[in-house]
Amino acid sequence: MKLCDLDDVEEGSSNGFFLERDGRMESFMVIRRDGEVFVYVNSCPHIGAPLDFMPGKFLNPDKTHILCSSHGALFRIEDGLCVSGPCPDQSLTQVKVAVRDGGVYLSA
Numbered sequence: 001m002k003l004c005d006l007d008d009v010e011e012g013s014s015n016g017f018f019l020e021r022d023g024r025m026e027s028f029m030v031i032r033r034d035g036e037v038f039v040y041v042n043s044c045p046h047i048g049a050p051l052d053f054m055p056g057k058f059l060n061p062d063k064t065h066i067l068c069s070s071h072g073a074l075f076r077i078e079d080g081l082c083v084s085g086p087c088p089d090q091s092l093t094q095v096k097v098a099v100r101d102g103g104v105y106l107s108a
């Protein structure tokens with residue numbers, strides 16, 4: 001199931017996408033860093049809110065972490081672990097993907 005084109009997300013940046021899965025519309029964030037692609041469900045472990053106040057903007061100003069705009073939680077890009085904020089030691093839900101032919105696909 002295709003989530004987006006790789007070109008929809010600039011290297012070192014993020015973007016957000018909606019996809020219907022199991023009959024439900026779900027929101028995902030895609031982050032590209034150092035040639036890798038990371039995808040998480042767009043739901044903060046604190047209270048389940050979407051993280052992006054500005055659509056598609058998921059990174060802190062330094063682009064070192066994923067930022068939840070609601071209460072400022074910071075998550076590691078590589079594994080989604082909360083390292084600062086109101087949900088310590090909780091993690092974003094990572095989504096396994098495959099990148100091929102210029103597209104980002106959810107793994108079965």
Ligand code: FES
Pocket residue numbers: 044045046047048049068069070071072073085086
């Ligand atoms: S909803 Fe994300 S830090 Fe509160």
